[in-house]
Amino acid sequence: xxxxxxxxxxxxxxxxxxxxxxxxxxxxxxxxxxxxxxxxxxxxxxxxxxxxxxxxxxxxxxxxxxxxxxxxxxxxxxxxxxxxxxxxxxxxxxxxxxxxxxxxxxxxxxxxxxxxxxxxxxxxxxxxxxxxxxxxxxxxxxxxxxxxxxxxxxxxxxxxxxxxxxxxxxxxxxxxxxxxxxxxxxxxxxxxxxxxxxxxxxxxxxxxxxxxxxxxxxxxxxxxxxxxxxxxxxxxxxxxxxxxxxxxxxxxxxxxxxxxxxxxxxxxxxxxxxxxxxxxxxxxxxxxxxxxxxxxxxxxxxxxxxxxxxxxxxxxxxxxxxxxxxxxxxxxxxxxxxxxxxxxxxxxxxxxxxxxxxxxxxxxxxxxxxxxxxxxxxxxxxxxxxxxx
Numbered sequence: 191x192x193x194x195x196x197x198x199x200x201x202x203x204x205x206x207x208x209x210x211x212x213x214x215x216x217x218x219x220x221x222x223x224x225x226x227x228x229x230x231x232x233x234x235x236x237x238x239x240x241x242x243x244x245x246x247x248x249x250x251x252x253x254x255x256x257x258x259x260x261x262x263x264x265x266x267x268x269x270x271x272x273x274x275x276x277x278x279x280x281x282x283x284x285x286x287x288x289x290x291x292x293x294x295x296x297x298x299x300x301x302x303x304x305x306x307x308x309x310x311x312x313x314x315x316x317x318x319x320x321x322x323x324x325x326x327x328x329x330x331x332x333x334x335x336x337x338x339x340x341x342x343x344x345x346x347x348x349x350x351x352x353x354x355x356x357x358x359x360x361x362x363x364x365x366x367x368x369x370x371x372x373x374x375x376x377x378x379x380x381x382x383x384x385x386x387x388x389x390x391x392x393x394x395x396x397x398x399x400x401x402x403x404x405x406x407x408x409x410x411x412x413x414x415x416x417x418x419x420x421x422x423x424x425x426x427x428x429x430x431x432x433x434x435x436x437x438x439x440x441x442x443x444x445x446x447x448x449x450x451x452x453x454x455x456x457x458x459x460x461x462x463x464x465x466x467x468x469x470x471x472x473x474x475x476x477x478x479x480x481x482x483x484x485x486x487x488x489x490x491x492x493x494x495x496x497x498x499x500x501x502x503x504x505x506x507x508x509x510x511x512x513x514x515x516x517x518x519x520x521x522x523x524x525x526x527x528x529x530x531x532x533x534x535x536x537x538x539x540x541x542x543x544x545x546x547x548x549x550x551x552x553x554x555x556x557x558x559x560x561x562x563x564x565x566x567x568x569x570x571x572x573x574x575x576x577x578x579x
Contacts, residue, residue, distance in 0.1 A: 227393025474542025
């Protein structure tokens with residue numbers, strides 16, 4: 191009964207143009223936190239009210255005519271054919287209405303595509319099923335995937351109540367961080383299939399298409415955390431591909447940039463360290479849970495007919511170099527983890543799969559070996575040159 195009342199309350203608020211009120215059922219557009227999102231909302235409300243007024247006029251006239259000119263009152267239907275004057279009127283009026291609607295709509299669409307004079311640029315690449323962010327102005331680069339708490343709770347038989355997980359399926363391990371009061375240009379593409387980057391508070395969504403670059407921009411004035419999701423059906427784990435944007439004041443953002451650079455340097459040093467098998471196993475378990483368990487299952491049993499089991503797999507229990515090559519370059523539905531994981535993460539998950547999940551090969555690989563493999567791999571530019579030759 192309570193939910194029914196909330197639904198009708200939201201309908202009433204929307205009819206008054208107040209549907210953005212935050213209730214359990216929000217039927218109107220979100221106003222967002224950017225100027226462009228406000229423009230989109232205002233355009234939506236303008237068109238809505240024009241349609242409402244047209245509906246009232248048309249249906250009001252129709253119902254009035256039906257009621258006051260009914261047969262029971264003695265009215266006889268008039269017989270007539272054509273009226274040039276009426277036809278001109280009902281052509282001109284709708285044309286003027288459409289022109290009046292097209293002018294603000296065109297202005298808003300032009301504003302949405304105006305990426306000029308941006309203060310910084312971020313490249314966004316969609317993967318199954320995570321986001322890759324590359325800050326083109328300062329070299330920061332990382333992948334963002336579903337947070338560990340949500341990932342554990344979503345597994346079959348986890349026994350975890352999703353309602354106990356904060357921001358269930360709407361939280362990530364590495365959020366996108368941006369400064370406030372800065373015009374940010376986004377470049378969107380995809381590495382495998384179609385995705386769509388959507389944060390409602392920013393007021394737009396953009397498709398990420400393999401082989402193509404789409405552009406958009408934002409200017410966030412208020413610091414805060416804004417959440418979204420992939421809005422394109424991109425595969426079995428489409429629902430587990432959230433987006434989190436954290437807008438910071440400039441000083442806080444600058445400190446974050448320095449911390450990311452320091453973290454990247456520390457990660458490079460970790461790749462040169464000699465790791466014990468136990469250390470690799472511990473880290474590999476977490477890497478497996480976040481990157482592999484959704485397809486191959488938490489216990490390595492896989493999904494028959496879709497994803498092969500890792501337990502007893504000839505690949506996992508066979509030549510370690512062959513497994514590394516397969517995981518590094520990807521095959522079929524499996525992405526190229528050599529681009530997605532750090533040297534330490536890659537070495538750890540290889541070691542884990544060979545010595546857990548019912549396997550006990552007893553060998554391991556060091557991050558330094560993966561680092562050597564990455565340094566010897568051809569760059570994108572070199573691959574392009576080879577293709578041209």
